[in-house]
Amino acid sequence: MDKALLDRAHALAEETFLAGSGPGGQNANKVATEVQLRVNVYALRLPPPVFARLRDIAGTKLTTSGDLLITARQHRTQEANRQAARDRLEQMLEAAHRRPKRRAKTRINRVGKTQRLKAKKARGEVKAKRGKVSRSDW
Secondary structure, eight states, X not given: OXXXXXXXXXXHOEEEEEOOSSSOTHHHHHSOOEEEEEEETTTTTXXXXXXXHHHHHHGGGBOTTSEEEEEEOSSXXXXXXXXXXXXXXXXXXXXXXXXXXXXXXXXXXXXXXXXXXXXXXXXXXHHXXXXXXXXXXX
């Protein structure tokens, strides 16, 4: 992933500070340490496959208007939460840029195929014997 995209994402990011729950004791009640990072992913101009992967990764963090909301509240200070939110944004973008490996089709040899079919047949016979007992079975 290129540095220009990260710079653009940081430039487009809007930060809001909230008085949230989390570590800090009484300080958490006085100081707005929770950070909510909002980035419009449409403004990032991502290629369609990368955008699709980001949408899957983000899940409910992505709004219908295209804003990606990242909330950080695990640290006691505003600056540490701000950095945590930015790091999470970078991780999401990096994960979206990684192409998933193509799945290689499994190939089964003739012996494996016959063993599998034998096992299926045996299992079917076990299940067939589970039915109601009729008079002819006595």
